[in-house]
Amino acid sequence: MADGTKFLAPGESYDTARPRAVSRERVGRRRLIDQVARRLVTLGGVTIIASILAILVVISAEVYPLIKPATASPERTITAGLDSTPLAAAVDEYREIAALVTASGVHFVSITDGTESPATPLNGLNSARVVGASPLGSGSFVLGLSDGRVIPAEVKFPVSFPDGRRRVDAELAMQDPITVDPERHPITRPAYASTPNGPVIAAAVSSKELTLVTVTETKPLIGSPVKQESCQRISLPVDGEITALALDGRGEDLFAGTSSGQVARVDLRDPNSPKIAEPVDAAGRVGTGVSALGFLNGDRTLVVGSSSGAVSSWQVLQTAGGDRRLVKIHDFAPHADAVVGFASSRRDKGFVTADASGVVHLHYGTTGQTLLTVKTEGDGVTAVAFAPKADGIIAVNAAGRLSHWTVRNPHPEITWKSLFGKVWYEGYAAPAYVWQSTGGTDDFEAKFSLVPLIYGTLKGTFYALLLAIPLALLGALYASQFMHPTLKGILKPTIEIMAALPSVVLGFLAGLWLAPLVEQVVPGLFLMPLVLTPLILGGVYCWRFVPPALRKRLRHGTEIALLIPIVLFGAWLSFRLGGLVERVLLSGDYRTWLLNVLGLTYDQRNSLVVGFAMGFAVIPIIFTIAEDSLANVPQHLIAGSLALGATRWQTAIRIVLPTASSGIFSGIMIGFGRAVGETMIVLMATGNTPVMNWSIFSGFRALSANIAVELPEAPEGGTLFRVLFLAALLLFAMTFVVNTAAEIVRLRLRRKYQQL
Numbered sequence: 001m002a003d004g005t006k007f008l009a010p011g012e013s014y015d016t017a018r019p020r021a022v023s024r025e026r027v028g029r030r031r032l033i034d035q036v037a038r039r040l041v042t043l044g045g046v047t048i049i050a051s052i053l054a055i056l057v058v059i060s061a062e063v064y065p066l067i068k069p070a071t072a073s074p075e076r077t078i079t080a081g082l083d084s085t086p087l088a089a090a091v092d093e094y095r096e097i098a099a100l101v102t103a104s105g106v107h108f109v110s111i112t113d114g115t116e117s118p119a120t121p122l123n124g125l126n127s128a129r130v131v132g133a134s135p136l137g138s139g140s141f142v143l144g145l146s147d148g149r150v151i152p153a154e155v156k157f158p159v160s161f162p163d164g165r166r167r168v169d170a171e172l173a174m175q176d177p178i179t180v181d182p183e184r185h186p187i188t189r190p191a192y193a194s195t196p197n198g199p200v201i202a203a204a205v206s207s208k209e210l211t212l213v214t215v216t217e218t219k220p221l222i223g224s225p226v227k228q229e230s231c232q233r234i235s236l237p238v239d240g241e242i243t244a245l246a247l248d249g250r251g252e253d254l255f256a257g258t259s260s261g262q263v264a265r266v267d268l269r270d271p272n273s274p275k276i277a278e279p280v281d282a283a284g285r286v287g288t289g290v291s292a293l294g295f296l297n298g299d300r301t302l303v304v305g306s307s308s309g310a311v312s313s314w315q316v317l318q319t320a321g322g323d324r325r326l327v328k329i330h331d332f333a334p335h336a337d338a339v340v341g342f343a344s345s346r347r348d349k350g351f352v353t354a355d356a357s358g359v360v361h362l363h364y365g366t367t368g369q370t371l372l373t374v375k376t377e378g379d380g381v382t383a384v385a386f387a388p389k390a391d392g393i394i395a396v397n398a399a400g401r402l403s404h405w406t407v408r409n410p411h412p413e414i415t416w417k418s419l420f421g422k423v424w425y426e427g428y429a430a431p432a433y434v435w436q437s438t439g440g441t442d443d444f445e446a447k448f449s450l451v452p453l454i455y456g457t458l459k460g461t462f463y464a465l466l467l468a469i470p471l472a473l474l475g476a477l478y479a480s481q482f483m484h485p486t487l488k489g490i491l492k493p494t495i496e497i498m499a500a501l502p503s504v505v506l507g508f509l510a511g512l513w514l515a516p517l518v519e520q521v522v523p524g525l526f527l528m529p530l531v532l533t534p535l536i537l538g539g540v541y542c543w544r545f546v547p548p549a550l551r552k553r554l555r556h557g558t559e560i561a562l563l564i565p566i567v568l569f570g571a572w573l574s575f576r577l578g579g580l581v582e583r584v585l586l587s588g589d590y591r592t593w594l595l596n597v598l599g600l601t602y603d604q605r606n607s608l609v610v611g612f613a614m615g616f617a618v619i620p621i622i623f624t625i626a627e628d629s630l631a632n633v634p635q636h637l638i639a640g641s642l643a644l645g646a647t648r649w650q651t652a653i654r655i656v657l658p659t660a661s662s663g664i665f666s667g668i669m670i671g672f673g674r675a676v677g678e679t680m681i682v683l684m685a686t687g688n689t690p691v692m693n694w695s696i697f698s699g700f701r702a703l704s705a706n707i708a709v710e711l712p713e714a715p716e717g718g719t720l721f722r723v724l725f726l727a728a729l730l731l732f733a734m735t736f737v738v739n740t741a742a743e744i745v746r747l748r749l750r751r752k753y754q755q756l
Contacts, residue, residue, distance in 0.1 A: 056732065062725040070362060070371040070409035072393070077377055078114035082107060082400040089343075089383040090136035092157035095392045096168045098385065098402060099136060099155045101143065103129040106155065108170040111394070111404055117170070122151055124177040132188040134247075135294060137343050137385060140194045142201060144187030149177040150201055152192060178229070180213050181205045191247035191254065198227070200251035200268065207241035210234045210256065214271045230271070236264045238279050244290050248299035253316060255302055257282070257290025263304060265316065265326055280326050284310030284334075294342035296349050296365045298443030300426040301329065303351060303365070305339025311353050313365050317429060329424050330368030335359055341384035341395070349445055350412050352393055354381040360395055364412045366423060366445055371412060376403040411719045419450050419726070435690040435701070437710060437720045448723050450730065452690035456700030457734075460614065460682055461675040463607045463696065467615035468671060472622035473664065479623075480630035481652045484558045492627065499620035507684030510613035515605050515685065518612070522602075523590055524578025531577065532570040539566045594697065602697045603687050610685045611696070614678055622671040629663025630656055662749040669742030673735050679704040703727045 084103040091098045091111070100107045105119040122130070122143070132144030136155055143151045152175040160167045180187055180203045191202040201213040216228045236242070240260030247254045254266040254274075261283025267275040283290055283306040292305035302314045311332040316324050332353075341354035349365035358381050362372035374393065378401045385394040390412075395403045417423065422431035426445050433455075434447040475495075479488050518525065543551075543559065551559075586593040594600040633656050641651040657664070679702075682688075687699030688709065707724050714721040 056729075059725050059729045059732065062722055063729055066411050066414045066719075066722050066726065068411075070407065070412065072362075072372055072374050072405040072407050074374075075392075075404040075406055076111070076114075077404065078109070078111065078402050080107065080109045080114070080116050080396075080400040080402060083119075085398045086383045086396045086400065087130065088133040088136045088141070089385040089394055089396050090155050091385045091387055091392065091394045092159075092168050092170070093388040094159075094166070094168055095387050095394075095404070095406075097157060097170045098394055098396075099170065099172075100383070100396060100400075101130060101133045101136065103131070105130060106143075106153070106172050109402065111402070120172045123174050124149075124151070131186045132190050134190050134192045135343065137346065137388075140192065140199075142190045142192035144190040144203060145177070146186045148181035148184035148187060148205075149179050150187055150190050150192075150203065151175065151177050152194075152199055152201075178213060178215070180211050180231070189242065189245045191245040193247045193249050193251040195249075195251040197251075200247065200271070202245060202247050202254050204242040204245060204256070205233070208236050208238060210236065210242070210245075210254070210266070212254070212266075212268070212271075212274065214251075232274075234266060234274055234276070236266075236276065236279075238262050238264050240289060244293040246293035246295060246302060248295055250299065255293055257293050257304065259289035261286070261288055261290060261306065263290060263293075263302075263314070263326065265324075267324070277325070282306075282312065282314065282326075282328070284308065284312060284331070292339045292342045292353070294344060294351070296344050296351055297346055298349075298426065298441075298445070300443075301349070301365050302326075303342060303344075303353070305335075305342060305353055307338040309335030309337055309339060309355055311335065311339060311361070311363065313368070315426060317427075330365070332363045332368065333361060333370035333373075335361065341381050343384050343386040345386050345390040346388045347390045347442075348412060350386070350390055350409075352384055352386050354384040354395055356380050358395075358397065360384060360393060362393070362407065362409070366413055366425065367415045367418050369415055371409060372407070374405055377401065378403075410717075411722065413446055414448065414719060414723070418448060419723075421449075423447070423449065433692060435706070437714075437723075446719065448719070450703075450723075450727060452692050453701055453703045453706050453727060454730065455692050456690065457676060457702040457704070457731075459607060459694060459700050460610050460678070460686070460702055461672060463611035464614035464618055464675045464678075465668075465672060467611050468618040468622055468675075469668060471615075472619045472667075472671070473626055475619075476623050476626035476630055476664075477652060477657070478560070480627050481648065481656060483560065484555050486555070487558055487561075492624075495620050495623050497620075498616070499624070501617070502680075503617060503678060504680040504684075506613050506617055507681040510609050510681060510685035511605060514612060515609045518609055519602070519604050521575050521578060522608075523582045523586065524575035525608075527578050527581065528571060528574040531574045532567060535566050535570045535573075536563060539563055600695050600697050603689075603699050605685055605687050606699050607686070607696045610682060610699075613681050613685050614675055617678065617681060618671040618674050621674055622667045625667030625670060626660070626664045629660035629667070632663075633659045662746040665749060666742060666746050669738060669746075672738060672742075676734060676738070677704055677731065678702075679708050683708055703731050 082102050086100045086102055088101040089098060096112055098109045098111055100109060105122045107119050108117045128145040128147040130143050131146045134141045140152060140154045143153060154173045156171040156173060158169050158171065178201060180201060185205045187203045189204040193200045198215040198217045203211050205211045211231060211233055213229060213231045218226045236256055238258045239262060240258040242256050243259050244257035252269050254268055256264045261281055262279040263282040264279040265277040282304045285308045288306045288308035290304055291307045294303050296303065300315060304312050304314060311334060313329045314326050315329055317327050318324050335355035337355040337357040339353050340356050344351040351365060352360055352362050354360045358376035360374050361370050363370050376395050378397050378399065380397050381395045382398050383396045391407050393405045393407060422433055424431040425434060425447055433449045433451040435449055435452045436447040479491060582590050591602045594602055637655055637659060638651055641655045682702045683705040688701050688705060689699050690701040691698060707727055711724050714724055
């Protein structure tokens with residue numbers, strides 16, 4: 001042939017050996033590539049699962065110490081050669097030296113080797129003996145003498161490092177004796193407070209009478225300070241005799257416990273005219289008396305121990321009428337015998353109590369929990385001390401036998417109730433959910449309730465989805481079923497590009513630009529649905545009367561563009577009407593009207609702003625997934641519906657939507673997960689306040705934003721650090737549960753409608 005084509009002669013055949021070999025090599029390469037690709041995909045999936053599990057393990061490892069119980073390890077027990085029964089005890093922060101008060105004064109005993117220093121001579125003791133002492137654990141204290149006087153003192157444990165080794169010394173700083181009772185009754189139950197105006201001393205001088213001594217120091221411009229002492233006797237209207245006294249460090253409230261179980265409060269805010277409040281029954285059982293009183297760190301919570309072993313905490317709360325009353329907060333695990341010792345922590349709201357049988361309990365005042373129980377060796381306990389670092393307990397019996405425990409309890413404030421239940425905090429009128437991790441003073445009571453954070457997370461998600469779901473689904477339905485393909489080809493990529501906007505940019509715009517703008521037009525925003533809806537419906541209705549010749553000039557599906565000026569006009573009209581409504585119906589200021597009529601406070605950065613900003617971030621995700629699901633509905637279903645006489649709208653609602661429901665639901669759930677985990681928009685567009693209300697005009701604090709704000713400043717290994725990891729674990733669990741439930745629902749919907 002001229003074109004080079006060769007025809008086979010009769011009996012000839014093609015040589016197929018070479019093509020067959022080439023085909024086999026090609027198939028082998030494809031199989032190899034398939035195997036490699038399959039293994040790479042499998043490896044990638046396994047790696048992702050392993051990474052997620054590794055993250056879960058790391059988070060769980062950081063959270064686990066929060067739920068570990070407190071432990072106590074007994075250390076060396078020593079016996080000090082004391083001349084009499086110890087009345088009070090204290091210990092240094094390294095638990096090397098213990099200070100014990102006896103009848104002859106203050107003894108310092110080495111806890112490590114049991115050596116004892118001679119009793120420090122007391123100024124002006126003369127022939128008197130020490131018969132009482134206020135608690136030693138809070139710095140200054142007072143020693144009650146047998147001749148009606150008291151000696152203010154302070155135990156110090158200076159630390160030095162000679163030759164690079166730690167050395168702890170013990171010092172006793174004393175002041176001159178002060179006469180409390182001119183009738184020279186023994187001061188067995190003294191109470192002392194060092195206030196900025198001078199010391200305040202109280203003592204029981206008879207069964208129902210107290211003596212109150214205030215020393216006022218005046219510093220003139222020239223010369224030495226001038227001290228003025230005032231002494232007054234107070235008679236208490238109580239049953240029984242006074243058995244315990246406690247005076248807060250501010251010198252404002254004096255409490256007296258009696259043998260009948262009552263606790264009387266004396267208001268000393270005006271020292272010249274003390275006010276005696278009505279006594280309350282605080283022993284917990286009829287016929288038992290108060291055997292111990294003491295304050296927790298901060299001197300706001302009073303602990304009452306009774307002769308029956310009951311232990312309870314109380315606070316002075318202000319009523320609606322302005323009066324103050326003593327209210328019980330918690331009942332702790334009781335002792336089997338009378339409570340004879342009390343000591344509080346200087347770091348937190350923990351404290352220890354000891355009973356006459358030698359059992360010591362470790363409690364935590366905020367949660368109302370008893371964390372630990374230990375038993376001393378020998379008979380009873382007369383004094384107990386809690387180490388300044390809350391890592392040790394010292395208990396001493398009448399024979400001078402000193403028992404020592406090392407306590408490991410790094411997170412005493414954490415219980416399931418404190419994390420997820422209502423807790424009665426100091427100064428609060430009732431139990432509440434509160435998140436407040438830090439404070440300005442050392443006696444701050446940490447509040448770690450995660451409920452406000454979970455509440456805020458769900459609140460922000462709700463308002464974001466409230467805006468995003470209707471707009472995204474209706475937009476996806478129109479784009480997939482009614483919009484012209486050319487216009488859809490422009491609109492869909494534009495919306496998908498919206499998802500690429502960084503959340504920090506959206507949060508910045510929402511917090512600094514959108515929030516002030518929304519504040520000015522809030523009434524108009526709420527009028528907008530009422531104005532836009534009739535305008536749009538009216539525009540659609542009027543379109544029906546447009547001449548067909550004019551309508552044919554527009555491509556089918558592009559007439560939606562004619563609604564843009566109607567929407568813009570409706571928005572302008574809504575804002576104008578909003579200003580009119582505010583002037584006429586809302587007294588000219590909608591913020592004042594909200595506060596006076598509805599009791600709602602308008603915060604500039606609030607849930608309304610977050611709803612717009614986060615909804616803007618979530619809409620592209622839901623729209624894209626929903627539109628893909630709607631567009632992938634088999635065309636024969638749509639054609640069959642239209643052939644049977646259904647309109648496009650009926651087909652979209654009754655055929656397309658149910659068939660694509662599984663994909664639509666997946667899109668909504670993915671949007672939900674995006675909103676739950678959003679950080680920067682919530683952080684920048686809200687006041688970031690952990691409040692619990694559904695008002696759209698107030699802010700909130702979400703779990704994710706709280707982690708971002710507080711984790712950089714949380715001490716590693718501390719309670720706040722681990723609670724933030726617990727918040728991360730909750731976020732992980734929430735998204736896992738939601739995604740799992742969403743997948744189950746999606747599969748069921750898919751099985752239901754795949755038969756169509």
